[in-house]
Amino acid sequence: MVCSAAPVLLLAMTLPLMGSPLARESQPGQGQAGGESGQQLDQERGAGESVLVSVYVQLYFSSERRPVALSGPLTLPTASASSAPVTLTGLSLTAECDATHKGCSYCACLSGYQWNASICSHHRPCQTPVKRRPCGCLVFSPAEAGYCQLLPPVPAALSLDSWLQTPGDTLHLTLLTSQETTKLNWFLWPTGSPSPILLRAGSRESLTSSWNRAVLSIVNISRKWAGEYVCCFEARGFRWELHQMVRVPLQVTDVAGLPDQLSISCATSPGFQLSCCIPSAHLGYTASWSPRDGNEASLFNTPDSQCFVLAVQRCPAADTTYTCGLQGPGLSPLGVAVSVTVIQVLGAWGGDTTRPEDSSTIAWNVTKTGHVAQALCPGKRRGMVKRPCRPEGVWGPIHSSCTDTGLLALLLRARLLRAGQGWPVDEVPQILAQLPEQAVVVISPTNLLALVATMTILAKVVAHARIQLNGSALEKAFPRGDGHS
Numbered sequence: 001m002v003c004s005a006a007p008v009l010l011l012a013m014t015l016p017l018m019g020s021p022l023a024r025e026s027q028p029g030q031g032q033a034g035g036e037s038g039q040q041l042d043q044e045r046g047a048g049e050s051v052l053v054s055v056y057v058q059l060y061f062s063s064e065r066r067p068v069a070l071s072g073p074l075t076l077p078t079a080s081a082s083s084a085p086v087t088l089t090g091l092s093l094t095a096e097c098d099a100t101h102k103g104c105s106y107c108a109c110l111s112g113y114q115w116n117a118s119i120c121s122h123h124r125p126c127q128t129p130v131k132r133r134p135c136g137c138l139v140f141s142p143a144e145a146g147y148c149q150l151l152p153p154v155p156a157a158l159s160l161d162s163w164l165q166t167p168g169d170t171l172h173l174t175l176l177t178s179q180e181t182t183k184l185n186w187f188l189w190p191t192g193s194p195s196p197i198l199l200r201a202g203s204r205e206s207l208t209s210s211w212n213r214a215v216l217s218i219v220n221i222s223r224k225w226a227g228e229y230v231c232c233f234e235a236r237g238f239r240w241e242l243h244q245m246v247r248v249p250l251q252v253t254d255v256a257g258l259p260d261q262l263s264i265s266c267a268t269s270p271g272f273q274l275s276c277c278i279p280s281a282h283l284g285y286t287a288s289w290s291p292r293d294g295n296e297a298s299l300f301n302t303p304d305s306q307c308f309v310l311a312v313q314r315c316p317a318a319d320t321t322y323t324c325g326l327q328g329p330g331l332s333p334l335g336v337a338v339s340v341t342v343i344q345v346l347g348a349w350g351g352d353t354t355r356p357e358d359s360s361t362i363a364w365n366v367t368k369t370g371h372v373a374q375a376l377c378p379g380k381r382r383g384m385v386k387r388p389c390r391p392e393g394v395w396g397p398i399h400s401s402c403t404d405t406g407l408l409a410l411l412l413r414a415r416l417l418r419a420g421q422g423w424p425v426d427e428v429p430q431i432l433a434q435l436p437e438q439a440v441v442v443i444s445p446t447n448l449l450a451l452v453a454t455m456t457i458l459a460k461v462v463a464h465a466r467i468q469l470n471g472s473a474l475e476k477a478f479p480r481g482d483g484h485s
Contacts (some may be wrong), residue, residue, distance in 0.1 A: 255334055
């Protein structure tokens with residue numbers, strides 16, 4: 001019958017040696033009262049004329065909840081004279097299954113137990129696999145039966161020189177094993193990422209291995225390499241995952257003061273806002289502004305950054321330098337300064353609206369002569385637009401570093417791919433397929449530079465990995481202008 005839950009019980013019994021007549025009569029057979037017994041496992045020679053045999057039994061329940069009697073530790077029944085020489089020595093739950101409307105079962109091993117590597121390779125994982133439990137939950141068809149086995153001691157240890165890495169240093173992760181290992185792979189699970197990234201030899205990575213030792217080395221480490229490192233391998237018939245967390249503290253160059261300088265006329269603008277922003281992956285940092293003088297501080301998040309905003313309600317009486325101090329747990333403090341200049345004699349007047357190179361309107365506020373006005377790039381672009389106020393009190397030319405965020409994302413993806421993050425065979429065609437869509441925004445020198453840099457890096461990745469690109473991948477990246485593919 002279809003059941004909503006099917007816990008699996010592990011029964012460990014002491015039986016005579018397998019060669020004796022009594023042992024042959026005690027071979028596991030068809031279970032009773034709605035149960036099924038599994039095959040014989042894990043035989044170990046015991047004291048005298050006995051061996052330890054594990055028998056797996058599936059119990060089916062018609063209700064959705066597990067019986068109360070099975071919610072706590074299981075107790076052994078009292079031995080009787082009629083049961084000798086068979087002695088029940090252990091009783092515990094090993095797995096719990098939930099049946100779907102299609103009759104399949106999602107079976108998850110309980111703590112201390114796991115599916116062996118052979119079963120893992122022949123069954124697909126559940127939709128929501130448990131993190132840190134390799135092959136912890138599998139899908140079984142109605143006609144299949146399986147059991148989780150008791151995990152042996154971990155056959156390896158993963159170590160690193162320091163969990164806190166200084167930017168620019170070399171990271172060494174070392175796996176030492178006591179058993180022969182196979183199918184060894186390294187992954188990086190960046191902070192905030194929904195899934196891990198496969199690591200391979202690249203411009204920054206090197207992988208070395210021997211019978212009982214494997215080393216992952218990453219040179220010139222940066223914050224893009226912070227996160228949880230996972231070493232996956234098979235040994236002793238099971239799949240294993242070992243984890244190490246690596247943190248890379250922010251540098252001053254990672255902190256952006258927006259703007260980094262400001263000139264203001266108290267007569268026309270009594271208040272203003274200052275921001276300091278850090279990459280969103282470093283959410284462990286806290287910020288404080290000084291001087292604060294009772295002004296309100298708040299937090300503002302964007303898709304790729306976290307900004308600490310200070311809303312100054314009153315114009316300062318004199319030129320003031322505001323400092324945004326950042327502090328992370330166990331890390332050295334960082335600070336970024338923003339100088340605010342109070343205009344005594346007006347330079348270029350506010351309200352002068354111009355249309356810069358990116359065709360977006362920016363209104364330039366009153367700016368002191370000899371200073372530079374700044375504005376964030378509008379729309380889905382990243383960077384700054386700057387315009388100097390000349391000594392004679394007129395605006396100078398506009399300087400824009402605005403780059404489309406889509407192009408920057410592809411450029412970063414290509415750089416990390418060349419460094420060793422990801423699988424080029426799969427990801428290069430994906431990036432090429434997105435290039436035509438991004439090419440339509442190439443209307444500025446910065447966008448063109450980002451596009452050319454992406455193509456250059458991809459060419460190096462393809463050459464190094466010796467990838468054979470098929471015609472469809474190239475046609476998507478370079479469509480013909482006559483309307484034909």
